[in-house]
Amino acid sequence: MKKKVLMALLAFIGLAEIAGAQPVPGADENIPFLMTFGKNGQTEWGDDNCLQVIFFSIPSDYTQPIYIRIFDPDAGGQNDELNGAWNTKTRFSVYGGVGSCSNKDAQKCNEKGDFDSGTLLATKTFGSEPTYDNKWYTFGPFNPSEGENLPEYGGRTFKICVEGLSGDDGNMYRMFLSRKSDDNIKVDGAFAYYFKYKFRMYDNGNEISHIYPYIDSKVVSIKQSNFDWDNDGMIRVISVCKNGIPMKVSGNDEWQTSTHKVDDAEKGTSWDIQMVKFKNKPLKNNNVVIFLENQYGELMPFYSVPIGGIPKYKYTIGVKQKTK
Ligand SMILES: [Ca+2]
Ligand SMILES: [Ca+2]
Ligand SMILES: [Ca+2]
Ligand SMILES: [Ca+2]
Secondary structure, three states: OOOHHHHHOOOOOOHHHHHHOEEEEOOHHHEEEEEEEOOOOHHHHHOOOEEEEEEEEOOOOOOOOOEEEEOOOOOOOOOOOOOOOOEEEEEEEEEEOOOOOOHHHOOOOOOOOOOOOOEEEEEEEEOOHHHOOOEEEEEEEOOOOOEEEHHHHHHHHHEEEEEEEEOOOOEEEEEEEEEOOOOOOOOOEEEEOEEEEEEEOOOOOOEEEEEEEEEEOOOEEEEEEEEEOOOOOEEEOOOOOEEEEEEOOOOOOOOEEEEEEEHHHHHOEEEEEEEEEEOOOOOOOEEEEEEEOOOOOOOOEEEOOOOOOOOOOOOHHHHHOOOO
């Protein structure tokens, strides 16, 4: 592993311990729920292909059992989005082993590809079930050694695939990587990462949600793609030298993209991509999808806590960049 990457990861792991990186969405992301629709859902409700894939990384020296917990795995009752009658089935599956997390189809949420690569460790399908409504369901225990060994992602990694098998309702849920089966207790140094993120925005126009891609030394530009944003406010970039650069926002049932240059001063830091709703007419029940690619067209991971901390705009760097 390149020294710089290792240094960044070590700094990150230190930070993850402080911030508690195990909930997904992460605390610093300020996103209320992840979202997956049943296979017969219409894309204009906000899910482009009814598959979400989340990865958890556990430090190589951690050997105790781990649990992956899902909040509100059912589609029904509280938190979820009803279309007609509740008829949606959602399958949550945990994978480990060689090829599970490094697989490009998994990273891309490619539902037609080999996204379910690796060793299936546990799976359960949920309908509309009061037993699991507004409650936690726990997968595990898993031995960390069952995860795929990916040092570039900080250690042993597990993949969680969420598939909307049937029906047309929206399933909202959250996840937590825990040391306990019946409580959310963080694993020191563990964190989550993902390449394509599908979630529910807040209804409240005062809430700002975030994602945090890390800019490594080879990234010179970032192309962002977002789906079904319904023109719900703006998306902007804050970094050490960007003070709110706008990204193109999609309307109903469409993709929009925009490409943004990376400055040298941003290497080794994270971008804070902020999703700022219109305060006056905030949309309700807005489900969205976003992903990022570097100049080679490679998907960029983003992290449940920002590597290196939340970036702050530094006036002196920003002005220097602009006048160059
Ligand atoms: Ca329905
Ligand atoms: Ca529910
Ligand atoms: Ca749910
Ligand atoms: Ca939407």
